[in-house]
Amino acid sequence: MILVTGGAGYIGSHVTKKLLDNNYEVLILDNFSTGFVEPLEILRQKYNGLSYINCDLGDSEKLNEIFAKNIIEAVIHLAAKIDVAESVLKPELYHQENYLNSVNLAEQMTLVGVNKIIFASTAAVYGDPKYTPIDENHPVNPLNPYASTKFDFEKYLSKCQNLKYVIFRFFNVGGSDEGGLIGKSHLKSQDILENLIKVGLNQKEFFEIFGSDFDTADGTAVRDLVHVEDIAEAISSALKKIDSISGETINLGSETGFSVKEIISEAEKVIQSKIPTQMIARRPGDLSVSVASAEKANRLLGWTHINSEPGKIIRSDWQWRKTHPVGYKI
Numbered sequence: 001m002i003l004v005t006g007g008a009g010y011i012g013s014h015v016t017k018k019l020l021d022n023n024y025e026v027l028i029l030d031n032f033s034t035g036f037v038e039p040l041e042i043l044r045q046k047y048n049g050l051s052y053i054n055c056d057l058g059d060s061e062k063l064n065e066i067f068a069k070n071i072i073e074a075v076i077h078l079a080a081k082i083d084v085a086e087s088v089l090k091p092e093l094y095h096q097e098n099y100l101n102s103v104n105l106a107e108q109m110t111l112v113g114v115n116k117i118i119f120a121s122t123a124a125v126y127g128d129p130k131y132t133p134i135d136e137n138h139p140v141n142p143l144n145p146y147a148s149t150k151f152d153f154e155k156y157l158s159k160c161q162n163l164k165y166v167i168f169r170f171f172n173v174g175g176s177d178e179g180g181l182i183g184k185s186h187l188k189s190q191d192i193l194e195n196l197i198k199v200g201l202n203q204k205e206f207f208e209i210f211g212s213d214f215d216t217a218d219g220t221a222v223r224d225l226v227h228v229e230d231i232a233e234a235i236s237s238a239l240k241k242i243d244s245i246s247g248e249t250i251n252l253g254s255e256t257g258f259s260v261k262e263i264i265s266e267a268e269k270v271i272q273s274k275i276p277t278q279m280i281a282r283r284p285g286d287l288s289v290s291v292a293s294a295e296k297a298n299r300l301l302g303w304t305h306i307n308s309e310p311g312k313i314i315r316s317d318w319q320w321r322k323t324h325p326v327g328y329k330i
């Protein structure tokens with residue numbers, strides 16, 4: 001059985017679907033703070049072998065009970081707080097949630113002898129890129145508490161003698177299940193794709209472009225979008241290969257940068273209508289360009305970002321949201 005922390009969240013539910021497709025038994029641990037029951041119930045209608053428990057990662061006693069009662073082969077650790085702006089306002093909360101709770105999880109695993117973990121980190125640990133594409137040797141410079149708490153747990157894992165681990169640094173994750181079963185649940189987020197969809201659904205009047213004076217071809221920021229299905233595939237193959245790739249830190253990105261204006265134009269093609277925009281000053285801390293090198297993921301896992309094309313990513317989100325305009329209900 002595979003334990004997926006944060007499995008009720010956006011990426012977690014898609015990873016869970018991939019694991020079920022690959023015939024793993026999955027146990028989800030989630031406190032449902034930003035996750036939903038609905039995608040899990042949808043998955044349970046289609047698959048056998050999925051169960052979930054409402055548990056906070058900080059609850060050592062309950063964690064201990066879960067590890068004692070279930071035969072867990074490996075842990076995929078996705079549970080986290082992910083709002084960068086909130087992390088700047090509440091750094092202690094992020095230290096507790098993303099670092100101390102993760103340490104608690106690793107300690108409980110060690111106590112019961114579960115020794116495999118795959119950890120979801122972020123490209124935000126690199127800070128402002130010194131060069132692109134960003135490979136894993138690029139210097140690390142987390143610029144906010146969200147990124148630094150993720151990097152703190154990376155460092156913790158690297159010192160754990162008794163754990164086999166793989167760290168993934170995700171770039172900008174987007175898209176929904178291509179089969180339309182489940183979808184993106186980040187309705188409150190500031191992410192670019194979510195805001196384009198909201199304008200498309202008439203839930204927002206304008207799409208705000210933050211900054212037109214970046215040092216890029218059209219002046220808008222450049223981002224690397226990676227399809228959630230490709231993320232799920234990488235995690236599933238790392239699970240199979242963890243004995244041989246333990247200790248590795250691996251980027252997951254599409255290796256191609258698209259400017260905000262280019263992404264808007266892709267969205268207009270999918271939505272088939274003009275997206276009204278408003279130019280706003282750039283936000284402090286916004287990077288000009290973020291593009292991954294995924295050579296290592298390809299070399300170690302044979303991974304390719306086969307679905308990570310902006311049109312495809314936006315289309316899958318759009319298809320799902322047209323049928324779920326306000327997302328999940330529970």
Ligand SMILES: NC(=O)c1ccc[n+]([C@@H]2O[C@H](COP(=O)([O-])OP(=O)(O)OC[C@H]3O[C@@H](n4cnc5c(N)ncnc54)[C@H](O)[C@@H]3O)[C@@H](O)[C@H]2O)c1
Nearest residue numbers: 006008009010011031032033034035056057079080170173
């Ligand atoms: N979405 C992205 O573009 C992106 C990029 C880089 C890294 N990541 C990482 O991927 C992971 C998943 O992100 P997501 O986008 O699916 O976010 P999400 O908010 O949709 O999912 C996080 C899940 O963790 C659960 N959770 C949070 N705190 C918990 C706690 N203390 N105990 C138990 N469960 C808890 C939430 O209820 C939610 O279901 C995170 O670790 C995030 O840092 C995401």
